Amino acid sequence: MKEPPQSIASERETHLLDHVDAISNQLCQAVEGGFDFHVHTDSDEIALQKLAQLNNFMLESVRRTIADLETSREKLESRVEERTQRLNLVLTATNDGVWEWEIDSGDMLLSERWSNMLGLAHEGENQRLEDWLSRIHGDDRSEVERALYRHLDGLTPSVNVEYRIRDGRGAWRMVLCRGLCQRDENGRALRMAGTQTDTTEHRLCDPLTLLPNGTYLEIMLNERLSDRRRAPMALVKFQLLNVASLFDGVAVNDALSALRRLVQGMRRQIPPRIPLVALPEHTFAMIFDSNSQEVLEEALLPLESLLAEPVEIDGQQVWLSHVSGVAALDSNEPITIDEWRHRSRLALANARLSDVGTRRYYSEPLRQWERQNSRAEQLIRGALAGDGVRCFVQPIVDASSGKIQCFEALMRLHDPVDGIINPGAFIDVAERSGLIAPLWELLMEQALPLLKDAAVRERYGETFLLSVNLSTRQLMDPNLLDVLIAASERHGVPYRRLQVEVTETSVLSDPVKAFRSLDRMRAAGISVALDDFGSGYSSLAQLTSMPMDTVKIDRELVMNVTSLPRKRHVLAAVVALCQRLDYRVVVEGVEERDTLDLLREWDVTDIQGYYYAKPLPLERLVADFPLPRPHRRRDSNRSAQASPSTT
DSSP: OOOOHHHHHHHHHHHHHHHHHHHHHHHHHHHTTOOOOOOOOOOOOHHHHHHHHHHHHHHHHHHHHHHHHHHHHHHHHHHHHHHHHHHHHHHHHHTEEEEEEETTTOEEEEOHHHHHHTTOOOOOSSEEHHHHHTTBOHHHHHHHHHHHHHHHTTSSSSEEEEEEEEOTTSOEEEEEEEEEEEEOTTOOEEEEEEEEEEOHHHHHBOTTTOSBOHHHHHHHHHHHHHOTTOOOEEEEEEEESOGGGGGTTSOHHHHHHHHHHHHHHHHHTSOTTSOOEEETTTEEEEEESOOOHHHHHHHHHHHHHHHTSOEEETTEEEOOOEEEEEEEEOTTOOOOHHHHHHHHHHHHHHHHTSOTTOEEEOOHHHHHHHHHHHHHHHHHHHHHHTTOEEEEEEEEEETTTTEEEEEEEEEEEEETTTEEEOGGGTHHHHHHHTOHHHHHHHHHHHHGGGGGOHHHHHHHOSOOEEEEEOOHHHHTOTTHHHHHHHHHHHHTOOGGGEEEEEEHHHHHTSHHHHHHHHHHHHHHTOEEEEEEETSSSOOTTHHHHSOOSEEEEOGGGTTTTTTOHHHHHHHHHHHHHHHHTTOEEEEEOOOSHHHHHHHHHTTOOEEESTTTOOOEEGGGHHHHOOOOOOOOOOOTTOOSOOOTTTO
């Protein structure tokens, strides 16, 4: 018996629902994120098979899409990783740390590299802006805040500010901060981010010696003077005077290595906690926590002993010379950084005028010395600008004949208030300041016409020499001979009637250059005289090696020579030695007849001094200086001194 149609339809519907439910159960895997399956059905219903096949098509499409997304994600992650590595490489190479400032919350994110470059423990996020600013140097903080807020307000295109910040070791580092502000579509600031670059080595390190530089010294001075519990201190400066000797005739790299080895040795000779700072002109500075000369001497002696030893370079030994200046402070002495540094410079400058190895301590007399130097420089500049350079001359007389052998041109300055100023008040300053050259040129312009002046030629003849003094700076000028010849030709006088006078000190400052210059002048026919021989330290060895024609014996050996037997013996020996070496001998500072008598007994003829004439203004020479008569030894029974014009 057949089932009723209603029963058959109900059974088919139930069958379809079961299969649809089975397909739905399978699709539940997709809801849970799984797409790696196939929908299947064992129903013969075409519609169910189509539904299963359609789901399978969709699943396959989803799987392909997921695979494509995964591939894209991997590529993106790879690119991000590559970019991150590149960014880290750049940050590492530039020693940069990253910072971010969330404007609304005020939180700061300082990267681990930011913390590492300052030697700080990394604290991650949730720091405050104040945590950053509190480490910045007090003189720089306001500038940093200003740079941040000016950019935040839209007044500057970016943040770009350099400042000093204290690191985890308590030292100061110099950093460069850059940053940009992120804004929404309405221009409202959301956050600011940027980098911090460590520029310490560039800003605070001396590239020649690799020591801290002058900027670092200024930071140290500021810290010391701002400390309320300030102890007695001393700023010490050393200067190496002839570092150029290291570089003479050797490779630059070898000389630089030798200098750095010396600097390392210097660093080891001072207490470890005291930085050695390099300043310009091969000067070094230190700050000691004491103002006691005894303590400072004990601390500095090892360093001075080291500097007294030769430096080994390219198989040769080079000795360096040094001087030092000390500016000591009491604990309660009010002073500025500029004044403290100025005192140390003043002490060092004064030490340079003394022997090598000299150490000078600042004192008030040094301040007076500085004022005098300043006054002298102003006097020189005023004379140069206002036609204040004057030429005086003093004769050198052949006592045996009364003939004029030479006129020495002497420089004087005219001051509107003080009148004629002697060279002792300005020559040293002129040489140190470099003003000696223009002074000398003006002197020569006045002196050279003497050689062709008609009245002078008629009175004193036409064979006398014109003698001019040379400074160290002029002696080292390779163009000196050309300058002398050009000046002589410009005035129409023979340059062979010139004599140059040099001191032993100026020659020994660089003997090789000095000898070369003197040899050239003598070869051209210009005479050379060694001036002031016997004043201070004089080396008899120079008499055998220096290229010269005349030795001028200084008045220091002549004063009181008739009353001091020991001095007379020394002068007699010097005169005899010079005569045996075939030098022309000129004795300076002769003021008395007895002295002249004694010199004539030793066959000295050329005399310069007040006995014959004081230095005379050029325009008064003929009027005030009559031609002397030949010297005749007076009768020993006569006690009165005859004047040079009647002897």
